[in-house]
Amino acid sequence: MISSTVGIWNYWIVFCLMMIGLFLVIGRKNFLKKIVGLTIFQTSVFLLYITFGKIKGGTPPILNESINTIYSNPLPHVLILTAIVVGVATTALGLSLVLRINSEYGSIEEDDVSAQDLVDYHDDIETGKKLDLKFKK
Amino acid sequence: MIDILIKNLPIIVVLCPLMTSLLVVLIPNIFFSWVLTTLSTFLTFLFSILLYQEIQIHSHISYALGKWMPPIGIEYIIDKVAIIPVIIISGISFIATIFAYKIMPEEIEKKSISKVYSLWLLAIAGLLGLVTTGDAFNLFVFLEISSLASVALVAMGAHKDRQALVAAYNYLIIGAVGATLYVIGVGLLYGITGTLNMADLTNRISDLNNNRALIAGFGFMIIGIMVKAAVFPLHIWLPRAYAYAPSAVSVLLAATATKASLYILARILFSIFENSENLINNTLLFVILPLSLLAMFAGTIMAIYEKDIKRLLAHSSVAQIGYITLAFAIGTKASMAAGFIHMFNHAIIKGGLFIAITSIGFYIKKRVTINNLSGLGREMPITFFCFVICSLSLAGLPLTAGFISKLYLIKASISSDDIWIAILILISSALSVVYLWKIIEVMWMHDGRKIAIKENPTIYVSLIIITFLNIYFGLDASLVVNGSFDAADKLIGDLK
Numbered sequence: 307m308i309s310s311t312v313g314i315w316n317y318w319i320v321f322c323l324m325m326i327g328l329f330l331v332i333g334r335k336n337f338l339k340k341i342v343g344l345t346i347f348q349t350s351v352f353l354l355y356i357t358f359g360k361i362k363g364g365t366p367p368i369l370n371e372s373i374n375t376i377y378s379n380p381l382p383h384v385l386i387l388t389a390i391v392v393g394v395a396t397t398a399l400g401l402s403l404v405l406r407i408n409s410e411y412g413s414i415e416e417d418d419v420s421a422q423d424l425v426d427y428h429d430d431i432e433t434g435k436k437l438d439l440k441f442k443k
Numbered sequence: 444m445i446d447i448l449i450k451n452l453p454i455i456v457v458l459c460p461l462m463t464s465l466l467v468v469l470i471p472n473i474f475f476s477w478v479l480t481t482l483s484t485f486l487t488f489l490f491s492i493l494l495y496q497e498i499q500i501h502s503h504i505s506y507a508l509g510k511w512m513p514p515i516g517i518e519y520i521i522d523k524v525a526i527i528p529v530i531i532i533s534g535i536s537f538i539a540t541i542f543a544y545k546i547m548p549e550e551i552e553k554k555s556i557s558k559v560y561s562l563w564l565l566a567i568a569g570l571l572g573l574v575t576t577g578d579a580f581n582l583f584v585f586l587e588i589s590s591l592a593s594v595a596l597v598a599m600g601a602h603k604d605r606q607a608l609v610a611a612y613n614y615l616i617i618g619a620v621g622a623t624l625y626v627i628g629v630g631l632l633y634g635i636t637g638t639l640n641m642a643d644l645t646n647r648i649s650d651l652n653n654n655r656a657l658i659a660g661f662g663f664m665i666i667g668i669m670v671k672a673a674v675f676p677l678h679i680w681l682p683r684a685y686a687y688a689p690s691a692v693s694v695l696l697a698a699t700a701t702k703a704s705l706y707i708l709a710r711i712l713f714s715i716f717e718n719s720e721n722l723i724n725n726t727l728l729f730v731i732l733p734l735s736l737l738a739m740f741a742g743t744i745m746a747i748y749e750k751d752i753k754r755l756l757a758h759s760s761v762a763q764i765g766y767i768t769l770a771f772a773i774g775t776k777a778s779m780a781a782g783f784i785h786m787f788n789h790a791i792i793k794g795g796l797f798i799a800i801t802s803i804g805f806y807i808k809k810r811v812t813i814n815n816l817s818g819l820g821r822e823m824p825i826t827f828f829c830f831v832i833c834s835l836s837l838a839g840l841p842l843t844a845g846f847i848s849k850l851y852l853i854k855a856s857i858s859s860d861d862i863w864i865a866i867l868i869l870i871s872s873a874l875s876v877v878y879l880w881k882i883i884e885v886m887w888m889h890d891g892r893k894i895a896i897k898e899n900p901t902i903y904v905s906l907i908i909i910t911f912l913n914i915y916f917g918l919d920a921s922l923v924v925n926g927s928f929d930a931a932d933k934l935i936g937d938l939k
Contacts, residue, residue, distance in 0.1 A: 410605040
């Protein structure tokens with residue numbers, strides 16, 4: 307029982323990180339913290355892939371006919387290199403959006419921003435004036 | 444020369460917009476960057492037409508990228524199914540690019556226009572790659588290329604209205620969670636099969652009937668793609684993203700973005716997992732079918748109460764996606780064909796409606812809401828006329844493209860003994876007339892302020908093209924219908 311629990315230790319870590327990340331994305335009202343959560347969520351997936359590829363006692367995948375050894379699967383590592391690049395791009399875009407939101411709304415709390423959005427929306431529906439000014443600028 | 448071109452068509456279709464997007468960013472001039480973008484999208488459209496002709500001869504083209512043979516290397520597959528979204532995406536993006544010429548400088552800072560065109564091409568390349576690739580992980584990369592580019596495009600609407608930023612942010616977060624879920628699913632499948640190639644995956648899955656990792660992986664993949672395709676309860680990013688994006692971007696995204704993901708959904712359900720019949724049948728019956736029925740009504744009712752016209756159209760998109768997934772959920776050959784017919788027709792209908800509404804916004808220089816549309820129909824007859832035809836097409840009146848898709852959808856649901864589904868489809872279409880009539884009534888019957896508007900040919904030319912398509916495919920739908928039935932044949936094959 308204990309040995310099997312320890313044996314899949316990595317998967318427990320993956321599971322915990324995944325839930326922490328997803329909770330932050332859903333539960334936090336702060337735009338910056340959501341992005342932190344998203345990054346943790348994505349990192350847990352990286353760990354999941356790396357764990358698939360690892361064999362106990364496996365060496366780096368070097369083809370050598372003189373020594374016949376087991377080696378770890380290199381493909382998940384390569385896939386994760388790609389996924390890391392995608393993750394960095396997502397984080398960068400998200401952070402730049404948060405910066406712009408902060409400069410336009412003066413806040414990065416979801417409640418403040420959506421309250422202001424609601425006012426904007428009703429202005430649009432009732433008068434449409436606000437946009438008129440913006441166009442002229 | 445031509446021979447090499449034909450042989451490499453599957454990758455050229457993706458590379459053409461991808462490479463030009465790198466070039467466009469170097470051209471600071473607004474006009475020339477637009478010309479290059481138009482040229483690139485036109486060439487892409489031309490290549491996809493060539494590809495269509497090739498498909499008629501060979502019916503299945505497999506392209507090994509860099510001569511690394513599948514299943515080890517990355518494979519690009521074009522068959523009778525994949526050609527439908529390829530044609531939709533490349534065709535609509537060409538029309539949307541023509542539309543962008545006049546309207547883009549109005550809404551976006553002059554200095555960033557060429558960068559926007561670069562993102563625009565990148566989004567198109569991502570969508571095309573998404574539908575042509577035959578590798579499950581490569582699909583994720585293209586999914587992220589297209590969605591990151593579209594998020595940035597939506598955020599460009601901030602110059603006009605700051606709400607675009609929040610819309611783009613939500614789109615980014617929800618989309619990234621969806622894509623990550625998809626990667627988890629692919630990882631689980633890779634863990635038990637050791638392959639990423641879709642065709643190979645199909646073969647290896649067939650031995651593992653009730654493997655729990657397989658079922659979990661399937662669930663993760665489906666949910667991830669359903670987020671991207673905006674299937675009903677996962678659609679919340681869509682209305683705002685479409686409503687606050689710059690006009691031309693709304694047209695491009697509304698007509699193409701969800702179609703690509705819907706195609707991937709069909710592909711996962713009916714191609715990758717075709718051997719796990721129990722799993723698929725349960726998913727269709729207990730997940731996709733109820734959600735699509737809910738989407739049809741929820742989307743339509745949201746649209747009826749909406750006052751901002753761009754948001755209204757976006758809510759109506761949610762309902763229309765419901766029709767397409769409903770067609771998949773019925774799961775017979777006829778209904779799959781109906782799904783693909785509606786996928787094509789919805790692209791031209793929604794493209795037309797968005798072009799009409801955003802060009803009205805261009806003339807009145809305001810956000811288009813129900814209150815400031817009064818009497819505008821008489822001021823701009825051409826735009827209004829095209830808008831009415833596209834609306835009729837959406838509601839499904841005869842002689843328009845929308846009628847054909849409703850006809851086949853209802854025929855398919857009756858032939859599979861689900862008359863109640865056919866009745867629900869009819870009720871939902873009748874309800875869609877309510878929100879469309881609301882707009883038409885205000886535009887034509889009400890008296891508004893008199894503002895003289897001179898319609899600009901560079902704006903309405905793309906509207907006329909797309910309206911013509913709506914009528915043409917309503918009168919002679921044989922091209923779409925035959926293509927869709929071929930696709931359904933290929934997907935479902937002799938299973939059912």
